[in-house]
Amino acid sequence: MVDKGExxxxxxxxxxxxxxxxxxxxxxxxxMASKNGFYLNKI
Amino acid sequence: xGVVVVAGCGTFGDHLPLVGLGRALEERxxxxxxxxxxxxxxxxxxxxxxxxxxxxxxxxxxxxxHAECWDHWKAPVASCRRWTEQDDDQLFDAxxxxxxxxxxxxxxxSAVNDEAGALVHELLGLPWVTLALMPAAFAFPQxxxxxxxxxxxxxxxxxxxxxxxxxxxxxNLQDRPVEQQEDDLHSRKKLLIxxxxxxxxxxxxHGEVHITGFWFYDEPHWLNWQPSVSLxxxxxxxxxxxxxxxxxxxxxxxxxxxxxxxxxxxxxxxxLVVQRGWAGFDEQDLPSDVxxxxxxxxxxxxxxxxxxxxxxxxxxxxIGSVARxxxxxxxxxxxxYGNDQFYNARQxxxxxxxxAMHPHRLSSAGLARVLHEKVLQPxxxxxxxxxxxxxxxxxxxxxxxxxxxxxxxxxxxxTVST
Numbered sequence: 001m002v003d004k005g006e007x008x009x010x011x012x013x014x015x016x017x018x019x020x021x022x023x024x025x026x027x028x029x030x031x032m033a034s035k036n037g038f039y040l041n042k043i
Numbered sequence: 044x045g046v047v048v049v050a051g052c053g054t055f056g057d058h059l060p061l062v063g064l065g066r067a068l069e070e071r072x073x074x075x076x077x078x079x080x081x082x083x084x085x086x087x088x089x090x091x092x093x094x095x096x097x098x099x100x101x102x103x104x105x106x107x108x109h110a111e112c113w114d115h116w117k118a119p120v121a122s123c124r125r126w127t128e129q130d131d132d133q134l135f136d137a138x139x140x141x142x143x144x145x146x147x148x149x150x151x152x153s154a155v156n157d158e159a160g161a162l163v164h165e166l167l168g169l170p171w172v173t174l175a176l177m178p179a180a181f182a183f184p185q186x187x188x189x190x191x192x193x194x195x196x197x198x199x200x201x202x203x204x205x206x207x208x209x210x211x212x213x214x215n216l217q218d219r220p221v222e223q224q225e226d227d228l229h230s231r232k233k234l235l236i237x238x239x240x241x242x243x244x245x246x247x248x249h250g251e252v253h254i255t256g257f258w259f260y261d262e263p264h265w266l267n268w269q270p271s272v273s274l275x276x277x278x279x280x281x282x283x284x285x286x287x288x289x290x291x292x293x294x295x296x297x298x299x300x301x302x303x304x305x306x307x308x309x310x311x312x313x314x315l316v317v318q319r320g321w322a323g324f325d326e327q328d329l330p331s332d333v334x335x336x337x338x339x340x341x342x343x344x345x346x347x348x349x350x351x352x353x354x355x356x357x358x359x360x361x362i363g364s365v366a367r368x369x370x371x372x373x374x375x376x377x378x379x380y381g382n383d384q385f386y387n388a389r390q391x392x393x394x395x396x397x398x399a400m401h402p403h404r405l406s407s408a409g410l411a412r413v414l415h416e417k418v419l420q421p422x423x424x425x426x427x428x429x430x431x432x433x434x435x436x437x438x439x440x441x442x443x444x445x446x447x448x449x450x451x452x453x454x455x456x457x458t459v460s461t
Binding site for chain 2: 018
């Protein structure tokens with residue numbers, strides 16, 4: 001994980017509906033990458 | 044000096060770094076045999092490497108036939124993927140091919156998501172190292188399959204475990220408890236082909252993961268590559284253009300995707316270079332309200348040349364092109380569709396070297412706004428240039444070769460975890 005500690009105290013930046021936030025990406029990325037990336041490339 | 048077999052898995056972007064590894068090992072005096080699917084073999088041959096056919100054919104044609112499966116917003120893996128007898132046959136055949144390729148090998152190197160590598164290691168007792176080209180693989184804490192409460196997810200894992208068990212029996216391998224099967228798919232020592240400057244350090248519970256730096260490999264015909272006069276003029280005259288490159292990602296509706304990007308570039312008054320790629324972007328699909336003079340289509344070409352001259356790159360988020368863009372100091376917009384692209388997009392946003400857009404909610408006005416307000420700003424370029432300088436100072440292939448040579452010489456270089 002990249003430590004971006006200096007950002008922690010700030011409010012999350014507002015984005016448009018079509019722009020993806022770190023939190024949204026974290027959720028989908030975490031689900032895909034669990035278990036040594038088992039889901040990755042299981043197409 | 045030993046014989047090393049490198050097994051490929053995935054698309055062109057997954058194979059190119061492996062060719063780089065093959066070349067680097069050969070330059071150190073090792074004999075290398077690449078095991079690639081038929082669509083990828085030419086890439087190894089162009090590098091002068093020995094290559095044998097291995098695994099199901101996956102090229103642009105095969106990918107386009109099932110483009111919908113590459114879009115994990117609409118087709119989540121857990122709900123869509125089930126393993127059939129045909130999959131059993133393919134894995135069994137892959138194991139036989141890889142076993143034959145490893146007949147005189149001192150080490151087998153395979154991807155963390157390639158089951159055949161694990162099974163052949165078990166069959167032959169051969170030293171074995173798994174590698175992850177996708178930093179997403181080790182970015183998150185492990186989660187036990189047994190803890191999956193969602194029935195869809197449980198069905199997914201049950202299907203995979205049963206598939207693996209059937210193939211193990213055909214290979215005369217002993218049955219394994221279901222909960223152990225997926226753990227056995229990775230070697231104890233693992234290579235992570237990433238830079239700490241991009242993905243930080245792996246989550247702690249993945250065991251012995253060695254981060255090497257990215258592996259950059261340039262095909263021989265790229266080394267002396269020169270753009271045509273008209274392409275050089277299009278790219279270099281005036282304000283730097285945008286680049287749309289989705290690499291080896293097939294799309295279900297490439298014309299619609301092209302239209303949004305062409306209009307966004309036009310709104311910003313910027314020219315657009317479109318790499319056709321596996322999406323098959325086509326000039327015929329340009330909207331009539333966008334001048335054909337402001338859009339240039341290209342085929343496979345060195346990303347380094349293109350990204351180092353671009354105002355910003357618009358990418359699907361495959362790690363190969365993301366790493367190349369960072370190294371070239373090029374800010375980016377990521378439009379992730381699946382796989383590790385979500386994680387790579389997260390890192391781009393976290394590091395503030397670009398932005399990420401939802402590919403199914405994208406409008407040309409929204410894309411133009413995000414490009415103008417964030418990605419094309421000098422601060423964004425300064426940040427990506429700083430990380431790019433770190434990447435340029437790393438030599439991932441040399442680090443990987445050092446580790447592999449060290450493990451080749453040790454009595455038990457890489458055994459499966461139990």
